[in-house]
Amino acid sequence: MSGGYKQQPGGGGNETRKDGKRVAGKQSFSPPGSGGSKPEMSPRDLDFIPETVGGKEKQPAGSHIHDRARTGTTVGKRTTLVDANAKVTGQAWYGDDVRLPNAIIGRIVRSPHHYAKVKSVDTSKAEKLPGVLAVATGDDAPNSFGVLPVTKDEHAMAVEKVRHVGDLVACVAAIDEATAREAVSLIEVEYEVLDSIHDMKKGLEDVDEPIHWRGKYHVGTTNVQKRVFQEFGDRSMVENPNASYHGKWKFMGVNHGFTEPHAVVAHWDSNGRLQLYTPQQVPHYAHRALATVLDVPMHQVNVIRTFVGGGFGGKSDPFPHEMCAAILSRKSGRPVRITFDREEVFWVNRGRHPSHIEVQMYADEEARISGFDIDALIDGGGFASFGHVTSYYNGVLATAPYELGSFHYTGARVWTNKPASGAMRGHGAVNTRCAVEVGLDDMSEQLQVDPIDLRLANLLPPHSRTISGFRITSNGMRQALQRVREGSDWDNKFRKLPLGKGIGIGCGFFISGSGLPIHWDPNKFPHATVHIQIDMDGGVTVHTGAADIGQGSTTAVAQVVAEVLALPIEMIHVRSHESDTSPVDLGSYSSRVTFMNANAAIRAALEIKEKILNAAWDALGYHPDTLVLNDRRIYYKHDPAIGMSYLQALHKAQEDKGALIASGAYRSPPMGGVHKGAAAGLAPAYSFSAYVAEVDVDIETGLIKCTDVWAAHDCGKALNPMAVEGQIIGSCHMGLGQVLSEQMVYGRTGHLQNPNLLEYKIPSVHEMPNVTPIIIESCDPEGPFGAKEAGEGPLLPILPAVVNAVYDAIGIRVNDLPLTPDKVWAAIAKKMKLEGIDDPADLPVPRLDFSELQSKLVARAAEHETRDKRRQKSEDTDAYVNGVLFGFDPNVPLEDQVEGWMSSDKPTPEQLAELGLAGTAWLKEEQRNMGGGN
Amino acid sequence: MVGEEHVSMIPAAPSEVWSAEVNGQSQEVLAPSNAILLDVLRDKAGCLGVKRGCDMGTCGCCTVLIDGEPRLSCLTMAQDASGCEITTVEGLADGAHLAPIQQCFADHGGSQCGFCTPGFLITSQALLTKNPNPSDKEIACAIEGNLCRCTGYQQIIESIQAAASIHRGESELANPASDAHPDPHPSGPEEPTMPPGHAR
Numbered sequence A: 001m002s003g004g005y006k007q008q009p010g011g012g013g014n015e016t017r018k019d020g021k022r023v024a025g026k027q028s029f030s031p032p033g034s035g036g037s038k039p040e041m042s043p044r045d046l047d048f049i050p051e052t053v054g055g056k057e058k059q060p061a062g063s064h065i066h067d068r069a070r071t072g073t074t075v076g077k078r079t080t081l082v083d084a085n086a087k088v089t090g091q092a093w094y095g096d097d098v099r100l101p102n103a104i105i106g107r108i109v110r111s112p113h114h115y116a117k118v119k120s121v122d123t124s125k126a127e128k129l130p131g132v133l134a135v136a137t138g139d140d141a142p143n144s145f146g147v148l149p150v151t152k153d154e155h156a157m158a159v160e161k162v163r164h165v166g167d168l169v170a171c172v173a174a175i176d177e178a179t180a181r182e183a184v185s186l187i188e189v190e191y192e193v194l195d196s197i198h199d200m201k202k203g204l205e206d207v208d209e210p211i212h213w214r215g216k217y218h219v220g221t222t223n224v225q226k227r228v229f230q231e232f233g234d235r236s237m238v239e240n241p242n243a244s245y246h247g248k249w250k251f252m253g254v255n256h257g258f259t260e261p262h263a264v265v266a267h268w269d270s271n272g273r274l275q276l277y278t279p280q281q282v283p284h285y286a287h288r289a290l291a292t293v294l295d296v297p298m299h300q301v302n303v304i305r306t307f308v309g310g311g312f313g314g315k316s317d318p319f320p321h322e323m324c325a326a327i328l329s330r331k332s333g334r335p336v337r338i339t340f341d342r343e344e345v346f347w348v349n350r351g352r353h354p355s356h357i358e359v360q361m362y363a364d365e366e367a368r369i370s371g372f373d374i375d376a377l378i379d380g381g382g383f384a385s386f387g388h389v390t391s392y393y394n395g396v397l398a399t400a401p402y403e404l405g406s407f408h409y410t411g412a413r414v415w416t417n418k419p420a421s422g423a424m425r426g427h428g429a430v431n432t433r434c435a436v437e438v439g440l441d442d443m444s445e446q447l448q449v450d451p452i453d454l455r456l457a458n459l460l461p462p463h464s465r466t467i468s469g470f471r472i473t474s475n476g477m478r479q480a481l482q483r484v485r486e487g488s489d490w491d492n493k494f495r496k497l498p499l500g501k502g503i504g505i506g507c508g509f510f511i512s513g514s515g516l517p518i519h520w521d522p523n524k525f526p527h528a529t530v531h532i533q534i535d536m537d538g539g540v541t542v543h544t545g546a547a548d549i550g551q552g553s554t555t556a557v558a559q560v561v562a563e564v565l566a567l568p569i570e571m572i573h574v575r576s577h578e579s580d581t582s583p584v585d586l587g588s589y590s591s592r593v594t595f596m597n598a599n600a601a602i603r604a605a606l607e608i609k610e611k612i613l614n615a616a617w618d619a620l621g622y623h624p625d626t627l628v629l630n631d632r633r634i635y636y637k638h639d640p641a642i643g644m645s646y647l648q649a650l651h652k653a654q655e656d657k658g659a660l661i662a663s664g665a666y667r668s669p670p671m672g673g674v675h676k677g678a679a680a681g682l683a684p685a686y687s688f689s690a691y692v693a694e695v696d697v698d699i700e701t702g703l704i705k706c707t708d709v710w711a712a713h714d715c716g717k718a719l720n721p722m723a724v725e726g727q728i729i730g731s732c733h734m735g736l737g738q739v740l741s742e743q744m745v746y747g748r749t750g751h752l753q754n755p756n757l758l759e760y761k762i763p764s765v766h767e768m769p770n771v772t773p774i775i776i777e778s779c780d781p782e783g784p785f786g787a788k789e790a791g792e793g794p795l796l797p798i799l800p801a802v803v804n805a806v807y808d809a810i811g812i813r814v815n816d817l818p819l820t821p822d823k824v825w826a827a828i829a830k831k832m833k834l835e836g837i838d839d840p841a842d843l844p845v846p847r848l849d850f851s852e853l854q855s856k857l858v859a860r861a862a863e864h865e866t867r868d869k870r871r872q873k874s875e876d877t878d879a880y881v882n883g884v885l886f887g888f889d890p891n892v893p894l895e896d897q898v899e900g901w902m903s904s905d906k907p908t909p910e911q912l913a914e915l916g917l918a919g920t921a922w923l924k925e926e927q928r929n930m931g932g933g934n
Numbered sequence B: 001m002v003g004e005e006h007v008s009m010i011p012a013a014p015s016e017v018w019s020a021e022v023n024g025q026s027q028e029v030l031a032p033s034n035a036i037l038l039d040v041l042r043d044k045a046g047c048l049g050v051k052r053g054c055d056m057g058t059c060g061c062c063t064v065l066i067d068g069e070p071r072l073s074c075l076t077m078a079q080d081a082s083g084c085e086i087t088t089v090e091g092l093a094d095g096a097h098l099a100p101i102q103q104c105f106a107d108h109g110g111s112q113c114g115f116c117t118p119g120f121l122i123t124s125q126a127l128l129t130k131n132p133n134p135s136d137k138e139i140a141c142a143i144e145g146n147l148c149r150c151t152g153y154q155q156i157i158e159s160i161q162a163a164a165s166i167h168r169g170e171s172e173l174a175n176p177a178s179d180a181h182p183d184p185h186p187s188g189p190e191e192p193t194m195p196p197g198h199a200r
């Protein structure tokens, strides 16, 4: 390391001291513009350059439009997160770590009642308490807000009513926490208590005083916030099934359980602009809501996203406490910090909806899936949040990966007097998916076939359409199933393990970004925009609004820019914290960041690359097509000696212009049908996953221990395999919590009994199984370098895999999650009584005796495998729509070839007579203009 | 109620001088005699790397070393730690040098959102000091009081094993990301590590 100048004093980059410690953040830096910590150019890393463009990277799924942009720099390599250093040194600043001079502390006054009218709030005593600098109530912020424009039903603090215990009533700011807490106790609120609703089934009934009025159209006088009806396909197919499953499921609510409690700091600067520091997944929505509630234009607000200590969907709504901090700060003229207790985190919640889900599934004589009937009643708690979307997702995300004869979905989301449910990792898809996958297992038991083969013989191929019209592009479901089957030694274990040991399978299907952005009008705006700027010394600054919530999105953006420009990743500096400097981004939800932001970043980087190559063309006289861009050097393809350094080319490109600047944007292609709700579940790509789980069930106590999981996830292309594996294992952990131990328990009086991490049981290291992550790369044609999401989809399969494994172990299915020992033991005891057994050791275990269907399925799966391979590689580009398996012509609209094929979004009078639980919401007449928001 | 004299809910405790050796520096601050160590470390001693996840001993984010032993600072009275040697995550790196455990957490995916990381680092550092050759089981027992919602622990255990092998002198720090650039160690965190106006 000689010759280079030292960027900072402190030794060379490779210096490792005797004690094993090494230089951190201090390294020699090579001459300006050669960039990176190594002065010499690295050779092209052919192992990470695709075969189609002359490298050695295998492409089993075919080539990709971004192949030409590959330089072998970082894509596909295990990459340390670019912000890892801040995290391991304690320098990462989360919400509560923002310390501004003169900051004061805010606290919130919360409702002790489930449901009540707020008659008066007397703040006079609190105001007189020495040290109290501001007090605010609902009167200070009458404007309503909400994450979805169609359901703005929240206020900063109660206006008129409180809707659950813990709902915000007022807030105070004082010089220290003790004073603030004391001031809270001095605020006197007079309530008129109303009849509260806790059971979601009651939410379907007419009441005098619904928790909200829905605005223009209210469903009867019930608490139904949203009802959905969807039907596709030919219902006559489900008559006379060869096998059928009917399951009534109950799922408890679960919380995200991120480690960082919410915290916010608000500060009105000397120009009267609001600077708001908050750990937000979606700073842009908070930004909009703040402007509305505070009645200021958006450009007078700067939202600064701090590091986010875990989000998982729980930090994606605009929150009332963010408004409170801003209001208190405006009143007191000082920065205000509000940090939540863990208990308050449970009061805001937005976790997974408690649900009652009923599924009926049918298979025909050839073991094709002739129909799914799903009925989902979900408990939204006190506010709408993302619920509108959740109501759809509970149904529509079950329409793949299998080919269906018909699909029937009724869903309803009701308000109850509990903390609001919202979006959580695997949004809306998790519970239904669990029920459906268990149903498949049950039907394969009836048909006496292997459940993996049943699935393999019913998969939709790549480049196809689901029954509801979703456009599937890349599809790695088949490989995922095959890999977990192999990895787990399935064929030697399934239905062959002794009593108490079991193995089970589950699959998943999830969106990779939502096709239509919410809150985005007119809809021609892009979903994501990224700006890139390179100044004289060659360092690259990337501006993006993408919120890194720990999933590594900042790293992904840095990686793709580094890849296109062939620069060491340490030369890429991503700025993503401030809404003032970053272009609008719709945030981290619906697993959209990698897909959309990285795509936008690639576009911007390609523009920069073109400018640099054109400059090199000027200087060298060779056309850009014949130039190779490699690590900080550009050279002629056929004679590497002819070339120039990146910096020389850059300076040439900057002549007369100064810094190179480019902006890239991504918008998903137009997609989807025309039926009501067609937009819900639309995505530019979908991810697929398959898990096999192995469990030990203690037959004496009902305690379940998951020991091993083989987890295959199709993420298109792993930009950073280390991060993808981290997402897979982390998803497993979270899903395992939901299936085995986590639940928000509401007592007889409707109070939340366990708003803390002691009684809300998140799996510790001892409950974690051995997870073998398996990455499937199906190379999505529209994904950045082929990538799709990996953050949410991997959660889905773990639930059904465990439930199915429990059945394999003890021959009992429990349809009530979580599978806590008491429930499992009760089921064992019941079965023993039924079978007249005294000793649980005598419980019968299920065994498999293949029927003749098995070989048919294997043959069909093999045929489909060839079909899928050809379609994946675009050797076969014929249209394929759901229904081809049943003998339909994909080129003729199904309505025209099948009598009785329908696609509807409202029940007919006959259907009204036989609706499921949630479906009964359709029995109510809509009432006009009862009051309320939209 | 008018005219009634207000009686404070929590009577103010008298302030006392609290002193301890925090990350090798002796610190003297004025703190209420009933203060909790976590509050003193975060609010008075400037150790914002010590995190508060639950305030009741269930998450482990607030773990610090008190005289070499890992302790939950949210359950420790500041007075009980006065005069002790306290190490927080800020004290793991030796000046410009990351400790192996820190480097390994970064390189092996032991840290995703990073909020639990300070607690894990401290707990594992304590383990490695006592036992440079831990089995996976022993690691699990050491970190059982720490909660991580992001990683599912597996990559954390890998990180600790990697650091252990460096402690034993079996391997040097190697960066798995170093295929193309043997030393791609970023030249600093991606963004200013403290917000403007951050008092340190």
Ligand code: FES
Pocket (backbone or CB within 6 Å): B051, B052, B053, B054, B055, B056, B057, B058, B059, B060, B061, B062, B063, B072, B073, B074, B075
């Ligand atoms: S904050 Fe101390 S254990 Fe959670």
Ligand code: FES
Pocket (backbone or CB within 6 Å): A259, A309, A310, A550, B110, B111, B112, B113, B114, B115, B116, B117, B147, B148, B149, B150, B151
């Ligand atoms: S890395 Fe997020 S909680 Fe552990």
